[in-house]
Amino acid sequence: MREKLWIYGGLLLFLVGVTFPVWRDAITHATTQPPALEMPANQKQCVAPTDYMLTSHMKLLMDWRTSAVRDNNWKYTSFNGKVYQKRFSGTCLQCHSKAKFCDRCHTYVGARTPYCWNCHVDPALVKGATP
């Protein structure tokens, strides 16, 4: 009889573990509502189409970094012909807010904070600084 207790106890523990997302979300009242991202007020179009930025912004940022730092190439011609400066703080963060744009989505999908912020500073934190 004691073996049955071990087996059923173990099975119960396993089932509780497997259904962890179900009861954890029930406790925290999680909804499928995605986070509200604050869209830039001063611009209509990003440096690339929204679909592309949504999935591949990290690739664009890495490409910018590599070409700017290694090849001294600071100009980026976007898909609609507009030319941007390849600057993270100077271009990206002029429209987007770290706290209300980047972090909200990164926190939501659990994409951990990238190491962008090891070097770059959120311009919102340093008022009046030149980018």
Added chain:
Amino acid sequence: MKPLVPLFVILAVIGLAYGGGQLADTRYLLGIVLPYAAIATFLLGFSYRVIRWAHSALPFHIPTTCGQQKTLPWIRSSWIENPHNKRGVLTRMALEILLFRSLFRNSRAQIEEGPRLLYTENKWLWLGALAFHWSLLVILLRHLRLFVEPVPRFVIGMDTIDGFLQIGAPQLLITDVVVVAALLYLLKRRFTDRRLRYISLYTDYFALFLLLGIVITGILMRYFFKVDLEGVKQLALGLVTFSPTLPAAVGPLFFVHLTLVSLLFAYFPYSKLMHMGGIFLSPTRNLANDSRRQRHVNPWNYPVKVHTYQEWEEEFHDKIKNSGLPLEKE
């Protein structure tokens, strides 16, 4: 060609899911109906099999041992290899489940020139299995970030450690590399070792191809053909909060991944993958070797009516006495 059929089955599933991921009706089927059906099959099937095992008869203690049994106090016993109490059994089970100790003892028999039979140790299976299983566990736990909101701290910590090489963006995860390498090794040994190829069955290849399919589609989605993570999280969260939604932005590659995962979950209870539950219920591992120290009564023994010598002597006492035979009582 035993590996070909499972390979084609997996490829067909991938093809169907890729096509199905592009039509509204089949997206609903693959994205919502199939995962629910698969997880229900998994939970019910898993429980059913464990309960069936729990009811099987266990008349004897039958541990496999490979060390000195506990006997006299001055003979040192090996309490893990030949456990005589619960502590030994628990230690042995923990080491088996967490570190695959029995695979560590794996040996290979070869016939050398002479001819002479040579047994050499072979740790590669142990290493491959350990690397694969632990990576799979980490990958599974990392996926909690898509199912749970807010994301638990340990999941993010796991992601940080996993990506600590900081290669590229999204960062290369060590387990992604390890799991592919380990799976390819486990597949390779079935192909290259003649004896192993002979005993490999359809199911052996099917499980490996299925897992490889899952891992490869996952890697493709993370590093190469990006999907909208926000949409994926919405879908995953919707499934576990029982308010399923189908985001439009999620591409067909995601549906291939999800279909293969559903297939894995549904296939699990019917297959050799049940060793996940079975290892806990292996009588050759989870019993103490105490048959000589404790009486184990066969549970299905019915009461036998016995007539002991003492009773017999009592019954024929006078007759034995009269014939001059010795009596035990006197």
